[in-house]
Amino acid sequence: SQQGEEDPQALSIQEGENATMNCSYKTSINNLQWYRQNSGRGLVHLILIRSNEREKHSGRLRVTLDTSKKSSSLLITASRAADTASYFCATDSGSARQLTFGSGTQLTVLP
Amino acid sequence: DAGITQSPRHKVTETGTPVTLRCHQTENHRYMYWYRQDPGHGLRLIHYSYGVKDTDKGEVSDGYSVSRSKTEDFLLTLESATSSQTSVYFCASGGDSVTDTQYFGPGTRLTVL
Numbered sequence: 218s219q220q221g222e223e224d225p226q227a228l229s230i231q232e233g234e235n236a237t238m239n240c241s242y243k244t245s246i247n248n249l250q251w252y253r254q255n256s257g258r259g260l261v262h263l264i265l266i267r268s269n270e271r272e273k274h275s276g277r278l279r280v281t282l283d284t285s286k287k288s289s290s291l292l293i294t295a296s297r298a299a300d301t302a303s304y305f306c307a308t309d310s311g312s313a314r315q316l317t318f319g320s321g322t323q324l325t326v327l328p
Numbered sequence: 329d330a331g332i333t334q335s336p337r338h339k340v341t342e343t344g345t346p347v348t349l350r351c352h353q354t355e356n357h358r359y360m361y362w363y364r365q366d367p368g369h370g371l372r373l374i375h376y377s378y379g380v381k382d383t384d385k386g387e388v389s390d391g392y393s394v395s396r397s398k399t400e401d402f403l404l405t406l407e408s409a410t411s412s413q414t415s416v417y418f419c420a421s422g423g424d425s426v427t428d429t430q431y432f433g434p435g436t437r438l439t440v441l
Binding site for chain 2 (some may be wrong): 319
């Protein structure tokens with residue numbers, strides 16, 4: 218079963234706009250990670266946020282974590298056509314020794 | 329994808345045949361993983377390894393076996409391939425903890441006819 222679920226499933230925006238995607242999960246976590254997957258490629262790690270952190274930045278990426286709501290959001294600012302990809306959240310369930318990935322948000326940035 | 333390679337990248341096989349997929353990493357990572365990716369399901373963990381000869385099952389391990397005889401190599405075997413195992417398979421490796429950052433290979437597209 219999937220621990221993380223992304224929302225929306227698909228998002229289409231114009232270049233220069235901000236893109237926000239959300240991840241909800243069910244059980245307590247130690248950390249939450251976001252990954253990007255370009256078409257036909259493997260996943261690439263973007264950012265990791267620990268359960269005791271509320272916000273983290275990396276370049277044009279901003280991740281928030283609300284453990285009381287069991288949710289996280291990924292914000293990409295000033296999006297570019299090259300940001301077109303699928304974005305996945307991944308959580309560890311604390312007790313299980315593995316990451317669980319959501320089904321992803323497909324982001325399309327139109328030039 | 330740097331540091332992790334998978335072979336073959338594409339394979340077409342027939343139902344009932346054995347298939348072995350190979351993953352090789354040059355990062356000296358302790359952990360290695362095999363996932364499958366199917367539309368609507370995201371990535372699902374098949375098996376993982378936390379050291380040479382140390383492996384454990386993931387969410388969808390039925391019909392699959394793995395072996396790790398060296399730190400850098402992790403093999404996934406389908407003993408008797410079925411059409412339901414048609415998928416894209418990704419290998420990943422990671423560091424000191426199972427929940428650390430994972431680094432993914434480019435994937436193997438397997439079609440079972």
